[in-house]
Amino acid sequence: MSTSRSEIPDYLRGRREAAGLTRGELARRAGVSEALIQKIEQGTRQPTAVALGALFTALEVPVQVREHAATLLQPELSSFGAEITPPEPYELDFLRGLPHPACYQTMPAVDLVAANDAYLRAFPGLEPGDVIVEWMMLDPRAREVIDNWEREAHFMVYGFRYMAPAIHSPERVAAIVDRCSAAPEWDRFWSTEVGPGDIERRPVRVLSPDTGDWVSYHIQVFKFELPQRPWWIYSLVPAI
Numbered sequence: 001m002s003t004s005r006s007e008i009p010d011y012l013r014g015r016r017e018a019a020g021l022t023r024g025e026l027a028r029r030a031g032v033s034e035a036l037i038q039k040i041e042q043g044t045r046q047p048t049a050v051a052l053g054a055l056f057t058a059l060e061v062p063v064q065v066r067e068h069a070a071t072l073l074q075p076e077l078s079s080f081g082a083e084i085t086p087p088e089p090y091e092l093d094f095l096r097g098l099p100h101p102a103c104y105q106t107m108p109a110v111d112l113v114a115a116n117d118a119y120l121r122a123f124p125g126l127e128p129g130d131v132i133v134e135w136m137m138l139d140p141r142a143r144e145v146i147d148n149w150e151r152e153a154h155f156m157v158y159g160f161r162y163m164a165p166a167i168h169s170p171e172r173v174a175a176i177v178d179r180c181s182a183a184p185e186w187d188r189f190w191s192t193e194v195g196p197g198d199i200e201r202r203p204v205r206v207l208s209p210d211t212g213d214w215v216s217y218h219i220q221v222f223k224f225e226l227p228q229r230p231w232w233i234y235s236l237v238p239a240i
Contacts, residue, residue: 009042011065018193030054036051084111091114100118100238101115101123103233103235104229105132105231106232110176119236121209123206137182138183144207146205154192164176203216204219217237218239219235
């Protein structure tokens with residue numbers, strides 16, 4: 001697998017340009033020097049955790065990408081990309097006990113490890129073992145049950161584009177890209193940045209399988225600390 005730290009300079013430059021910021025403007029927002037940003041983007045200086053955190057905050061970088069950057073800088077301290085093992089029975093009991101749609105999934109939204117009944121009913125066609133980004137792009141039901149599907153799908157492809165090469169083998173990334181390329185929007189999603197306004201995770205609207213009405217949910221994502229797991233908890237909580 002590739003864990004090249006050059007991804008961090010490339011990502012920061014791309015986010016800054018997508019936000020329409022000069023290096024000087026980003027420096028003022030982040031409280032760091034313009035010269036430091038130039039060196040980081042050129043790959044001639046490795047950012048400290050403090051500087052990288054300040055830049056990520058100024059650029060409103062989502063938590064998944066922050067975790068990915070930590071993996072690149074200190075891979076020995078992260079479970080990101082570790083071998084996927086089946087959840088223990090008690091972990092499945094916990095998941096099934098959650099009242100709203102929830103699952104265990106790897107980042108960046110690739111493998112569905114396990115899900116409760118509410119999740120499987122909300123997202124028809126998805127089953128444990130499936131690749132979520134493939135379902136999002138290729139299953140027509142995804143477009144029917146997720147409001148503003150284009151924004152959500154673009155955000156998912158964005159995460160996969162930046163993070164998957166450092167987590168999965170080149171062969172697996174290429175296979176997923178090859179399958180997803182059958183979707184007419186794939187090339188556009190893959191080759192364009194997500195606008196800064198869409199980085200903020202607003203509530204997502206999902207079609208209720210019970211009433212047929214749209215339900216707004218807040219997205220909550222949690223990582224395992226004890227015991228550490230290579231998958232995360234993804235849950236939807238009704239927005240009231």
